[in-house]
Amino acid sequence: MGLVSIRREGDKMTRQEERIRARRRQRRRQARMVRRVVFGVCLFIILILCIYGHHNHKRVLSLQSEIDRLEQQLKKSKSDSNDLKKQLDELQKELEQKQQELDKKEAALYDDPNKPNVYMTFDDGPSSNTDTILDTLAANNIRATFFCIAQKGEANEKRYQRIVNEGHTIGMHSYTHEYGTVYASLESFEQDVTQISDYIFQMTGVRPKYYRFPGGSSNTVSKVPMKECIRYLNQSGLTYFDWNAQNDDATGKSYTASQLVEHAMKNVKMAGDNVVLLMHDEQTKTATAEALPTLIKRLKNAGYDILPITDKTPLVQHVSKDSVS
Structure with missing residues (x-):
């Protein structure tokens, strides 16, 4: 075991x-x-x-x-x-x-110093008469100044462009030319100047620098003291021109073309050697356009140079810009 x-x-x-x-x-x-x-x-x-x-x-x-x-x-x-x-x-x-x-x-x-100068100016355009005026100026190798308002439509757009393209001076004459709107207040005036400046620039690519007051710098319809409007233009670097002669096409009377020529020549001779001639380029001023060929001929025969407004043009102002501080 x-x-x-x-x-x-x-x-x-x-x-x-x-x-x-x-x-x-x-x-x-x-x-x-x-x-x-x-x-x-x-x-x-x-x-x-x-x-x-x-x-x-x-x-x-x-x-x-x-x-x-x-x-x-x-x-x-x-x-x-x-x-x-x-x-x-x-x-x-x-x-x-x-x-x-x-x-x-x-x-x-x-710029012939021995000749007196006439500066042709046309207010209120463009219109259907602008084409006739431009044709006449071109035929006579003359350049003028157009103080424009805001005229709408394709035909007028082309007229703005033609004024500039043919070497004329384009200026501002308010956007609406409605006294109650333009001169309602200083703010309204400033807005109107900006509108017409922008509109012309939009139409032409040119920023205008010359202005003509509706009714002139001495008008009595403005609700704003004109010196305030002048001060605004001065501060904005804009130059305004009034006139010292006219063809009387805005007097409310219906003159014929030949009568307008006679009125213009009489007033030009009374104005001196540097004449800013006021005429109108409105739809209803057909007689002004018709009178232009004869007027140009008469002015040349009288020894005048016909010029566009430029920076060299002597100022013609009813109320001087220098009177406004």
Whole structure:
């Protein structure tokens, strides 16, 4: 019995040792598997980082190339800008030179100190009579001044443009020519001047700088003291012209063309050597347009130069701008 017991005990210990060795082998296999998994994961992470790094490197190179391109473009733009500025400066100098030459030619053509001057002015247009007036002026190589109001319609838009394109001076004569509106208040007057200035600029591309008051600077219908209106024009850099002669086409009487010529010549001779002649370019002033060819001929025969208003024109003002502080 003792020997059998000993053998059984020995077999039991042997089985226990085998189980222990088996568990050890299993743990070693698990450990190897864990190491392999960890190694694989690390290898995968390294691979991902390498791919990402390569992509970022390519992106950095691409961005650097784009930056270099933009820097070159900026340098070229600066160079082009400098070249453009130089060209503009040269064109400006050429323009000033041509303008000086033109001024000299105009002075030689128009400004004869030995002759009296007549500045023909036409108020209230454009109208259907404008075309006839412009045709007559062109046929006689004469330039005049048109103090315009806001006349609408495609035909009138073309007339504004024709006035400017044919070398005449375009001025302002209010937007509406309605005394009650224009002179209702100083604010109304200022608004009206802005409106007609913008309207003429819209029609012609020319910003007008000459103004004629509806009724003149000495009118008595304005609800605003005229000196306040004059002060506004002075502060705005605008020059206003009244008149010292007229053809009487706005007296309310119906004169024939020949009568208008006689009235104009009589008033011109009484006005002196610098005459601003008031006439009207309204729809109803057909006789004024018809009288113009004869009037031009009579003025030339009498020794007058017929000129447009410019910055050199002596001021004719019923109320002097210098009387307003």
